[in-house]
Amino acid sequence: MQSSSDHEGSKLGMWLFLYTEIMLFGGLFVLYAVYYHKFTDDFIAGGQQLDTFFGTLNTVILLISSFAVAAAITAIQNNSKKIAIILLGSSLLCGFLFLINKYIEWSHKFEVGIYPNSEKLLESDPGLNIFFGLYYVITGLHGVHIIIGMALLVWSLVRVKSNHITDQNYVLLENAGLYWHLVDLIWIFIFPLFYLIL
Amino acid sequence: MNQKQQAHGISYGTLLSVLTTLLALTAITVYASQIDMGALNIWVALLIASTKASLVLMFFMHLRYESGLLKYTFTITVFTLAIIIGLTFWDVAFR
Known part of the structure; x- marks a missing residue:
């Protein structure tokens, strides 16, 4: 009985934190929307320089990894420790692949002189500079969240291995999973805003 | 307590069909973005994104x-x- 209310409380705490994350990225999306409204042509010119292929690939990778984490919770509830470990491992692998793609994408942008405060951007229209500024801030902050999410998944994986996370007490795995899903959720909106509608 | 947590359990099958739907919606939104619908493009993309977000929230995040x-x-x-x-x-x- 006592650990039951504990479980609920832990999850409520995690959700309250996730609400602040929604507000954080929500605020950045408002910024994006207002500047899109003001510099539509520059945003379209900037968006066309982003590679839809990478955006789509990373969307697919994150969706699969989100599924793997959700399935890992089901596995723990069914007492299948081995399956849970394999699923958590694969979602971590997906996180790595996401970061590698991001690295390729960003380094290509750097090569062609598109990075914060670069000469090319400072000389071009202010709208273009703002577009890529928002691109780096939003995808960069999202990337930091991927790294934190992966750290939480590693922690959960270790705790599953050491039998600290079991079908009786798996709130840590659930909360790590919630964080990982939120990171996926944010990407679901970043993807169309930067890669598709422009 | 066990019983209560068990009620949250979602089968692999359900999760897999949610994933399939999410991937299908991704394909649809990429395809829709290639068609020029003017200002409607933004709203179609946001509508599909919101649908995907709802699925993640409802099933992967157990909000349902x-x-x-x-x-x-x-x-x-x-x-x-x-x-x-x-x-x-x-x-x-x-x-």
Whole structure:
């Protein structure tokens, strides 16, 4: 009985934190929307320089990894420790692949002189500079969240291995999973805003 | 307690069909973005993104099976964000 209310409380705490994350990225999306409204042509010119292929690939990778984490919770509830470990491992692998793609994408942008405060951007229209500024801030902050999410998944994986996370007490795995899903959720909106509608 | 947690359990099959739907929606939104519909493109993309987000929230994040407290506080959060977006655009549009 006592650990039951504990479980609920832990999850409520995690959700309250996730609400602040929604507000954080929500605020950045408002910024994006207002500047899109003001510099539509520059945003379209900037968006066309982003590679839809990478955006789509990373969307697919994150969706699969989100599924793997959700399935890992089901596995723990069914007492299948081995399956849970394999699923958590694969979602971590997906996180790595996401970061590698991001690295390729960003380094290509750097090569062609598109990075914060670069000469090319400072000389071009202010709208273009703002577009890529928002691109780096939003995808960069999202990337930091991927790294934190992966750290939480590693922690959960270790705790599953050491039998600290079991079908009786798996709130840590659930909360790590919630964080990982939120990171996926944010990407679901970043993807169309930067890669598709422009 | 065990019984209560068990009620949250979602089968692999359900999760897999949610994933399939999410991947299909991704394909649809990429395809839709290639068609020129003018201003409608943005709304189609946002509608599909919101549908995908709802699926992730409902099934992967178990929100569908959670207590009213979590459902209400989540709704309040989204509502607050909507007010912020609405008021900002009211300001921007009439400047």
